[in-house]
Amino acid sequence: MADAGTGERAGAALPRPPAMSDVAKLAGVSHQTVSRVLNDHPNVKASTRERVQSAITELGYRRNEAARALVTRRTGAIGVITEDSPLFGPTMTLIAVENAARSQGTYVSVATVTRWEVDSVQATLEHFLDQGVDGVVVIASHDEAVRAVKDYSRKLPVVMVGPGQVSGHIHTVAVDQYAGASLAVGHLLDLGHRDVLHVRGPSVWLDARARERGWQDAVLQAGIRPAEPVQGDWTASAGFAIGRSLLGRRDETPLPTAVFTANDQLALGLLHAFADAGVNVPREVSVVGFDDVEGSEHFFPPLTTVRPDWAALGRRCLERMAAAIERQPAEGVLVGARLVVRSSSAAPRA
Known part of the structure; x- marks a missing residue:
């Protein structure tokens, strides 16, 4: 039963969420200008961009990602497949990819596999295909992972993290x-x-x-x-x-x-x-x-x-993913590492 003191009727419609047109009206700009700000278009004056962003904050506007995906055929999401392992390398790689994706507004959906078997890996890839992700990053630690994924890139953009280079249409990123x-x-x-x-x-x-x-x-x-x-x-x-x-x-x-x-x-x-x-x-x-x-x-x-350089690994992975989505020629990228000298090493005793 509705509270009589609120003056609201039971079953009353909820307020309409703010639309892009509301942001444009409050900021005193066109619908197209708001769209340019949302898509980080460079040809927008700083003062106009600030006004639009202030209106977005004031109204609590949130972009309709489902509608955007229908127009752009991009969901802004990528899948990541890694193995069910506590080992440092795969874990740091996953963190690096997630951090790089977050910094550019890309959503990451993670799936783990217990063993790199062709059937289970390809079932996971099919799951991501059904979700409509833009592409999949495979954190491939060993040979079975490469074999399981190698022939799948014609269906879905794939970036493998681990191998130096893989024949075919797969972009790769690896620590050197x-x-x-x-x-x-x-x-x-x-x-x-x-x-x-x-x-x-x-x-x-x-x-x-x-x-x-x-x-x-x-x-x-x-x-x-x-x-x-x-x-x-x-x-x-x-x-x-x-x-x-x-x-x-x-x-x-x-x-x-x-x-x-x-x-x-x-x-x-x-x-x-x-x-x-x-x-x-x-x-x-x-x-x-x-x-x-x-x-x-x-x-x-x-x-x-x-x-x-874990941060560079994540960034280069997202760069290769963008290239894979655009169906650019596959490329292998190596990321550097540096020596950290501490006291466990010294000249041999004479």
Whole structure:
């Protein structure tokens, strides 16, 4: 029952939401000018733009995105497919893409897959196609992801984040893992190390293989024959076990003077094993990682590592998505990384 004190009748129509014409009237401009301001058109005077934006704020105007999509055939939304994983690289990539999308007013819808199987990935792509997204970003960590997505770009604009380049119609964006690894190993070589061991990541991962190649080529170019890399995964537990194994054999095989690990978690486990055994890092062994995970400056000792430019990765991904939507020729883009030197690396003991 309606409150008699309000003077409102039960079932009375709700007030009409403000329209673009209301904004134009309040700002004293044309409907077309309001449209130009909403679409960030450059040919609008600053004073006019400010007047229109003030009217939008005062009225609480919100653009009808559904109507806009009918006209432009663009929803302003993209899908993102990533794997159901807590690993640092895929997580930071997702955050970078979301931040870049938000900065340009693009909405992101995220779907995770447990395994990169063709059927499940393509079902997710079909779901996004049904939603009418403008395109899909696939955060592709390893080979199965590339195979699952490779033939789908004719139906929907696709950008893959991870591979350096993929044949066909898929735009790609990736951190230059090879160059980053070269920076890490070059740092150790410049310090005077000639025995740089590599603890590698899983061989099915694109990043792991690129980082291994960067290590190997840097060592070979220095005229050094690289030792056989040690197989790890991405976990601190694996790094700890590898450290224990190296320590257990040191009566027969001396410890290397330096270790480059495929990621910071492996380095963390290695540092733990060395600390337990009383091995001084970096006086006896230098350790360098990759990723610059949150807290790596508080490892013991603070970790020298490689920091990818995550913000640039997100921006370049959205640039490639715009190109894919416009059906421009596919292109592969590499994003840089920089070395962060801390106290886990030093010149080898004389």
